[in-house]
Amino acid sequence: MDILTCVKRVPNTGEKIVLTDDKQAVDASGLGFTVSPHEECAVEEAIQQVEQHGGTATVLTLGPEDASDELVTAVARGADEPVLLEAPDTSADPMATADAIVDYIESRGDGEVPFDVLLFGNESADAGNYQVGVRVANALGLPCVTGIKDIELEDTTATAKREVSGGWEVFEVPLPAVISVKEGINHPRYASMRGRMQARRTPIETVEVDLAGDERFEMVELEVPETEAAEAEILGDSADAASAVVDILEELEVL
């Protein structure tokens, strides 16, 4: 199984999101970067499937040179081949992002998709547009399933499960296929310091991309919504507060 996993570099968030002065981005100077949780799981899924079936786990990201840190992490976890589509930043719109990924895939195959599975996160943590995987699938003429939390691969088919209220919807699609996954599909392993040191020696295939950007959709600015400054009523600082808590449970009629 040759699997391509596409990940997006996003800022870490703690208890508060801080914007840059021009309100065009999240200020990542404090907490640094990571990849979206769904995509951490996509990388883990690729590694596990390759461990089980053999093949190659390729990991791709689109962004500036710094974004290759996330590729190093993926390689330290067990991915084989890192690919950086080098662009000025990670904020490309979903159409331009999908185009760049499709161009790369087409450049690698002789008219055929050179992977059995293309894995994506269901949606990026930051922009949350829910569509890059679908756009790539459509452009390449591949079947696509999204929101997947269980994958079984056989020679020519994938069985993929999506969680819905009360159970699971099960899809069966022919390979190659695009599958976007959700956190919970597996438990991502940590990258050890040693693994990370070794991963830094893995050469990264770097392709410069020219992002056209779609003028039909334009971000103006970001805003942190104002939350009502709730004044929490302090009920106590020990087990003695239990009585006050139960009073509230009774008041809310939830007992």
Added chain:
Amino acid sequence: MVLALVEHVEGEPLEESLQMLTLAREIAEAEGESVHGVAFGDGVDGLTDRLEDAGLEVLYMVSLDGIDRYAPIAWAASLEQLADETDPAAVLAAGTDRGNEVLAHIGARNDLPVVANCLSVEVGETYTLERQRWGGSLIEHARLRAGPKVMSVALHELPIESAGSGAPTVESFTPELTEVEHLVTVDRFEESEEEGISLTDANVVIGGGRGVGNAEDFDKLEELAELIGAAVGSSRAAVNEGWRPHDDQIGQTGAKISPELYIAAGISGAVQHMVGCKGSKHLLAINTDPEAGIIQKANWAVLGDLHEVIPAITEEIRRRQGE
């Protein structure tokens, strides 16, 4: 005209779809037009009655040849064919898994931008809109120029309003589908074996975070939950520690809960977690750290050790029940 995908479970429209229709009506009114709904599954009893107040002029009931379960591309193709006939200014769906997926297919197949999780729209030749990012902890102000405008609507942000317009005219519709459009369909449904009340249905949720300290001490939360019929959830930190399964995770990449009361124990209040519990009507935080972010967002707080406070609450309830 605004074309709106109305999702339903056996004729009962999803709340999220009814919320979406609130924005659909606003857009239609500003465009000086009407809202036409699209629902899948022909002959569904009751849906038309349940949509009597939804302000729909027409409801298309779509049946698909040879497909009786969810099929994202076939759904997208159906909406496209209806759009070809009706030339809508906008195509809307709720920002559910299905809604976002179907709209993404429409965008991909027709080279149109798709804007996910919109909160508000100012109509003009260009739409000026607000949408959610980071699971709702950021708002993006944006402009959309394409036609038709393809947008999903953020969940649980808009009210369900009665438009009191009477039942829609029902029209049956069967699209012509290609082989590709038949390719991806739900093959079968498997029921889950979970027991107990689910996080999303529970009236009270008790969440535990890193402050719980280990897997065993979640028993204290479980004991209280069992006593009052609550569900136990956890933060992403506790899941990453391996103390709880991911199914219990509340947050941006886990369950979105909306109980009457959420008791957050040993949870600091990271953005990732708060966007999953912001639908809670009331929040009680139990935390030893008075500076924890969650204290500022709580209605009530106990600034103590959950390992002592939670068992004391359990004991106090038992005592009162014994009286």
